[in-house]
Every structure is written in structure tokens, then in C-alpha cells.
Amino acid sequence: QVQLQQSGPGLVKPSQTLSLTCTVSGGSISDKTYYWSWIRQAPGRGLEWIGYVFYTGATQYNASLKSRVAMSIETSESHFSLKLSSVTAADTAVYYCAREDSRHTVFDYWGQGALVTVSS
Amino acid sequence: QSALTQPASVSGSPGQSITISCTGTSTDIGGYNYVSWYQQYPGKTPKLLIYDVRNRPSGVSNRFSASKSGNTASLTISGLQTEDEADYYCSSYSRTSHVLFGGGTKLTVL
Numbered sequence: 001q002v003q004l005q006q007s008g009p010g011l012v013k014p015s016q017t018l019s020l021t022c023t024v025s026g027g028s029i030s031d032k033t034y035y036w037s038w039i040r041q042a043p044g045r046g047l048e049w050i051g052y053v054f055y056t057g058a059t060q061y062n063a064s065l066k067s068r069v070a071m072s073i074e075t076s077e078s079h080f081s082l083k084l085s086s087v088t089a090a091d092t093a094v095y096y097c098a099r100e101d102s103r104h105t106v107f108d109y110w111g112q113g114a115l116v117t118v119s120s
Numbered sequence: 121q122s123a124l125t126q127p128a129s130v131s132g133s134p135g136q137s138i139t140i141s142c143t144g145t146s147t148d149i150g151g152y153n154y155v156s157w158y159q160q161y162p163g164k165t166p167k168l169l170i171y172d173v174r175n176r177p178s179g180v181s182n183r184f185s186a187s188k189s190g191n192t193a194s195l196t197i198s199g200l201q202t203e204d205e206a207d208y209y210c211s212s213y214s215r216t217s218h219v220l221f222g223g224g225t226k227l228t229v230l
Contacts, residue, residue: 039221046123047158047166047209047221060218096165105154105213106171113165 002027004097004111011117012091018084018118022097022111029078030055035100036073036080037107040093048093052100053080087118124149124210124222131228137198140225142210143191148220150191154213157186157195160224161206169208170195197227205229 008020022036029036035052042048051061053071061069065084073080084091097111125143132138142149142157149155155173158166168177170186173193183204186195193212197204210222 046224047211049217049219049221052218063217100219101171104156104171105152105211105219106156106168107158107166107211108168108171108177110165 002109006111006114018087020082023079030075037098037100038082039096042093092118126222126225129226132200133230136200140195142193142222148212148214152213155193156211158209159206202229
């Protein structure tokens, strides 16, 4: 059974960089079928796709966040990461990592979610 | 690009059927059969209910069904149960944005 385990700080100061990591177990992070994605959900709001990283390191980001987002992958350690720079209170959200099946554009496995609060 | 459009809320009584709509454009829902639906309980991770417009993953109740017509996708829940009370999100592949989510619909079982 595929599992995604998230880690990272729950509190980030304004203007600083949010950093999260997602460790994959039970499946290969190098499988060409999947994109490794980040999705967020602001309090009381809907889901917002942030972007994905492929096992090759290729990335695609939400245009609205593109200037501040960087994703990377470390296949040897079976984890991938998100960095979001210059954060503001509007970036306060539950951040999820997820596996996207590229054949169907569907998120079939999710991390447990992590509330990241931007506050001084 | 704007999110897909869902009603903010729907309600129904136990045993009834309800339908949640999800409206997009020809560059997402209307152009591709990659519509998915997710169920989310408060404070919990979204769960995949439907993929490729109408397909259910193993383990999902057949009370959940879905379809698409033009730029609008629909999720139908039949034989409503109290445990169905949750938030529901649609998503679609988007030619311009890779993937879009709907704003979510809160289902209340009266």
C-alpha cells in the first residue's frame, strides 16, 4: 500500500520560505506513471493545485504561484519537496502531498496534510 | 484560471438522491474525459470517489455515480445516508492549467 508521509514546520514567518517534504513508501517514486504533487487548502476554502514534480526532476506549477514555487525530488531517498518563498498570511493553509496518476489526472494517494500558519 | 464551478451547498433526506454539478469550459471538462470527484470529511484528507468521468475505484460504493454532458460534470449520490454528509470536490484536467478543482459543495443530510 502506497503511503505518503509529510514533514516540515507548522509555523513560518511572513516573507520567509515555507518548506515541506513528502516521503513515499510502498511504491516507487521513480515510476513513470506518476506525478508527485502538492495541493493546498486554505481554512474553510477549496482545494488548490500547487504543482508537481516528475521523477526526472521536471516540474509544472500553478501559474498563480509559479514565481514563488520550487519543487524537487530525491529518488534515492524516495522523497520530494516543496518550497514556497515570500510567504504571506494568504499562504496559511493545510498543505497536502499527493500522487497523481498521469494517465487519468487523478490524485489517488494523499499525505496526511500539514497545517502551515504564516505568522510573526 | 478560475476554479470549476460547483454549488456551495446541497441537501437531501436519508434515502433520497442528490446531484452535484461541476461546470467548466471546453479547455477542461468539455474537452477531456479526465473528471474526478473527491469526498472530504472535516479535518480529513480527500478521498477519491470517481475518476475518468464515471469510474469508481475499488471499494467505493455503487451509490456514487457520475456523468458528463458538454462542459458540466455531475455526481449523483443515491440512497443518501448520514455518513455521506461531507464536502465534495470535482477536478478536471485542464489544457491551460494542468488541473483545476471545483470550489467544493457541502452536502447536508437532513
